Amino acid sequence: MKITEIRDIVVPIKSEISNAFISFSEMTISAVAVHTDVAREGKPVVGFGFHSNGRYAQQGILRERIIPRLIKAGPSALLSESGENIDPEKAWTVMMTNEKPGGHGDRSVAVGTIDMALWDAAAKIEGKPLFQLLSDCYRDGTADRTVSVYAAGGYYYPGKDVSALTDEMRSYLAAGYTTVKMKIGGAPLAHDLERIEAVLKLLPAGENLCVDANGRFDLPTALEYAKALAPYKLRWYEEPGDPLDFKLLAEVAAGSETPIATGENLFSTVDSRNLVRYGGLDPETDFLQMDPALSYGIVEYQRTLTMLKDEGWSSRRCIPHGGHQMALHVAAGLDLGGNESYPGVFLPFGGFADDLPVGDGKIKLSDAPGIGIETNSDLYAVFQTML
């Protein structure tokens, strides 16, 4: 077999929402299609990939560095020993040829996007859903058939007030979600507490609500929020300060009765290792949210899981950022603790396949081969432009 072509497009996913740190009014995403000469059901297999919101499309790095290296590589550099399928680990090495260590930012998004498409193609060639291939490759072949998901929302829409926020949260609960997440830090503490209390009235317990500061706080503010949040017994308090300020995090973790969740802005195994080495987190109670699509893909994510095991963390403490279908497969196949979901935003990239109902806060994965992008009609429409 061989990879015959790799196409990419830039898709605007602009939204009028904002979090405590940025506006999403100009956000874009890269979508890629890896074409192969392998036929399944009478058509050539094409692997599809995209990345999560928040870090912009990566057309420059894709076209100037990552895609040319793959196209230039000979089959033996990209394929499994039999030559009948792609070996994503080998392809990863090719993509990172002549890339220096350190500096894990936009490059990690470009590589993660192609890595997703390579895994999608590999699973389609095997005729398996991705979660099954991942467990076959890295675990014992068993996989979770349902994955816990929580609804991330509660942004600061311009002009949105508490009643609109509670309407939004009610819609998530009506859709079958049991745990929801809302932004904090974009308003004064007193108003954030008012918003939190209004949402809590809709929920059975504090542990059904997560709050997310998006890295906005300095240490005194982060500690002030930690103290104010404690009585609500929330599920987690997410990203209180700068994602790389591990000293601040350790001080907040020590001063917070609410479990801490963080990691969505760390894009490599070595960065994540620094988080667990220096961030003062508790492997029994805290959560890690690294997003494989932004972080060099599944190949690197598997290295992160191995590192975490070495550092005393269960993979069940990992609940990836991003709300996308690839992370859902990673959660099911690699024994994670759940996955994020963005009902109704970042469409069509946020959300899951059309036929996957949310019930009791869980999603059941289908048996569609690969990631199953073809089963999400709006999402598939984006990729059909590259066929």
Next chain:
Amino acid sequence: MKITEIRDIVVPIKSEISNAFISFSEMTISAVAVHTDVAREGKPVVGFGFHSNGRYAQQGILRERIIPRLIKAGPSALLSESGENIDPEKAWTVMMTNEKPGGHGDRSVAVGTIDMALWDAAAKIEGKPLFQLLSDCYRDGTADRTVSVYAAGGYYYPGKDVSALTDEMRSYLAAGYTTVKMKIGGAPLAHDLERIEAVLKLLPAGENLCVDANGRFDLPTALEYAKALAPYKLRWYEEPGDPLDFKLLAEVAAGSETPIATGENLFSTVDSRNLVRYGGLDPETDFLQMDPALSYGIVEYQRTLTMLKDEGWSSRRCIPHGGHQMALHVAAGLDLGGNESYPGVFLPFGGFADDLPVGDGKIKLSDAPGIGIETNSDLYAVFQTML
């Protein structure tokens, strides 16, 4: 005044050299020109910027995110209070609008490239060399008129042997350098020691030689090299392991009698802060090599210097990576300890202005306005294509 246009080009700087980690056979650099409507000597002022080798051109991020934000911003968002010059700190905030925290990689190179051009334009509008403007902005107006430089070379050219290495080093000494740096880690330890001993025969003392492992070693190898290097009493042992493995670095630093130098693969103030917090370095004897052109530019570098002061480090311990003329001005104007130089490689971006002689290991800065790119004819030729 206003910025009228920002142009950028991609320049190949491919070289047959390689270090312990990557080959430079496909390396590229972005060069930018910031056009203004301010006239000096009868011509509009144009600021020039580029970045150091090793991280590739950033045309995608420049054209998709950074340049459009500057062009879209109104003058009040970019200019000093009088409206008569660019304010690079304000422009920095504009460039980073809607960029999330964390992920300091390629984006930092794109921003650093434009930041260099903005400072070049600002200094030309003031009619001052950049080092003078920097000291006026951030210090007391005094500046070093000469800067210590060392010649970085000793790469593993294919087929190059010890005699070719010593020829190379002799050429640096003949050009006026007194301290040189060579790569290690691309050959077995015994051969590296043979290379080191051959170079030491040309030098007055071990402190005239630095060695650079380019982040290649695991802990046992790094410690083995540390032990083997100790008797030579070298100037420094550079980047023994992965640039983000601060635990490894702390163990090597504890086990090395040779001072440690590192930082060229850290691209933000927060990453550098983690280095000094966790890397086990000694502010009295070790060296920091963060490169402003790869790291969000001078605005962020000044933040790094402030952070370092807070953490107990003198700016004199900083000797930037990159061998470029901007870092030379930063070293002179912001009280650093010296600067790297790449005689004869990465041309025309490596090296300094034509009329700056190296004598006794030092370079005297000229009074040309801005960075003085116009005084380096080969380098200026690159930028003239954007006039």
